[in-house]
Amino acid sequence: xxxxxxxxxxxxxxxxxxxxxxxxxxRAGRSASVVDPTGRHDFVTRLAxxxxxTAPTSDAAAxxxxxxxxxxxxxxxxxxxxxxxxxxxTTLTADAVVITxxxxxxxxxxxxxxxxxxxxxxxxALELRAEIETCDAVVIVGGGATGVQLAGAIAAAQPRTxxxxxxxxxxxxxxxxxxxxxxxxxxxxxxGVSIRLGSEVDEILEHGVLIDGEATDGLPVWxxxxxxxxxQFGLPANDEGRLLVDRFLRVEGWTKTFAAGDIxxxxxxxxxxxxxxxxxxxxxxxxxxxxxxxxxxxxxxDRADLGHRGWVLDLGGNRGLAEVGPVALTAPFLDxxxxxxxxxxxMKHLIETRGLAGFNDRPGA
Ligand SMILES: Cc1cc2nc3c(=O)[nH]c(=O)nc-3n(C[C@H](O)[C@H](O)[C@H](O)COP(=O)(O)OP(=O)(O)OC[C@H]3O[C@@H](n4cnc5c(N)ncnc54)[C@H](O)[C@@H]3O)c2cc1C
Numbered sequence: 001x002x003x004x005x006x007x008x009x010x011x012x013x014x015x016x017x018x019x020x021x022x023x024x025x026x027r028a029g030r031s032a033s034v035v036d037p038t039g040r041h042d043f044v045t046r047l048a049x050x051x052x053x054t055a056p057t058s059d060a061a062a063x064x065x066x067x068x069x070x071x072x073x074x075x076x077x078x079x080x081x082x083x084x085x086x087x088x089x090t091t092l093t094a095d096a097v098v099i100t101x102x103x104x105x106x107x108x109x110x111x112x113x114x115x116x117x118x119x120x121x122x123x124x125a126l127e128l129r130a131e132i133e134t135c136d137a138v139v140i141v142g143g144g145a146t147g148v149q150l151a152g153a154i155a156a157a158q159p160r161t162x163x164x165x166x167x168x169x170x171x172x173x174x175x176x177x178x179x180x181x182x183x184x185x186x187x188x189x190x191x192g193v194s195i196r197l198g199s200e201v202d203e204i205l206e207h208g209v210l211i212d213g214e215a216t217d218g219l220p221v222w223x224x225x226x227x228x229x230x231x232q233f234g235l236p237a238n239d240e241g242r243l244l245v246d247r248f249l250r251v252e253g254w255t256k257t258f259a260a261g262d263i264x265x266x267x268x269x270x271x272x273x274x275x276x277x278x279x280x281x282x283x284x285x286x287x288x289x290x291x292x293x294x295x296x297x298x299x300x301x302d303r304a305d306l307g308h309r310g311w312v313l314d315l316g317g318n319r320g321l322a323e324v325g326p327v328a329l330t331a332p333f334l335d336x337x338x339x340x341x342x343x344x345x346x347m348k349h350l351i352e353t354r355g356l357a358g359f360n361d362r363p364g365a
Pocket of ligand 1: 012017040047048074076077100119120260261262278280281312313
């Protein structure tokens, strides 16, 4: 067992919340060290396009050294206030810590779930892309944002591949407005995607799924949702494994450890639960980074003011859909706007966190 003291702010996880925490910390003149298992920042919002073949593989991730002062390759196994244990037996200590370890694909008790390909990391996207390029049919289980964007990308990049999307719900994009669900179905149907709603998958096979005893052939992909797992690290969590934080994003009951992004349960000022999204992770990372620096300086903390502004989905082939507040951009003549917006948001994230290197290595360049 070795112990290592980290100068400045220690950030656990190099995703959207992690690199935005690092940005805040560095802007305040303090050092940001990130511990992450791969040392890469995955551009998760672009992974459906990479896996489906409408974006180049270089869009999937970039080295975390572009975003932080120090990168420590490691995996957190447990955490106490100001102390993080790694799987190699090292304990890292710091006067301010921000936990941003994200979420993982849920693994429900469906027979054969191990056959399904997940999509959350650069490695997942590259493996899936290679498999999709050599198969003639894909079955995506899950009609949320991940499944819909992946189906759109595959159908745009490989029109001869049969794509089926299956969901137990009676509509696509159940987490968004009804108009967006209808619009996603319109775009996907125009591309020849089969949509099976109200269908529960009984079993996942090596090459297909079983629904009501009937097999649908295709490379099985699991896009059935994600869960945080804060409880596994000894952190206070709700029933869904999301870490409980106070209004300053401090872990409940602790003084020098904060949390941001999918792993944490973020609320609006009115106490409404915010969705797991890159947009919220970015806002929370910025706020957690600022409060971590205030902790180092002994200054009073600021309340985090987080808000959900809407959704922007890229369905590939210059089509997409968006919801801005209560307004859904779903008219056919508006299809081009969301992919452009999506690209713009990804670019903003890169330039804000990496400076001009972000522009030179821009997605799709
Ligand atoms: C295919 C797909 C498309 C999406 N598209 C959109 C979109 O268009 N818009 C949108 O707003 N949201 C989108 N989302 C959701 C969005 O990507 C997530 O909400 C966002 O990535 C959350 O950021 P995060 O920093 O909390 O987690 P992540 O970005 O997942 O980062 C977590 C980091 O923690 C690291 N980590 C994990 N465990 C440990 C550990 N034990 N120790 C150390 N490090 C660890 C991981 O390696 C990773 O680098 C999409 C999600 C998917 C899967």
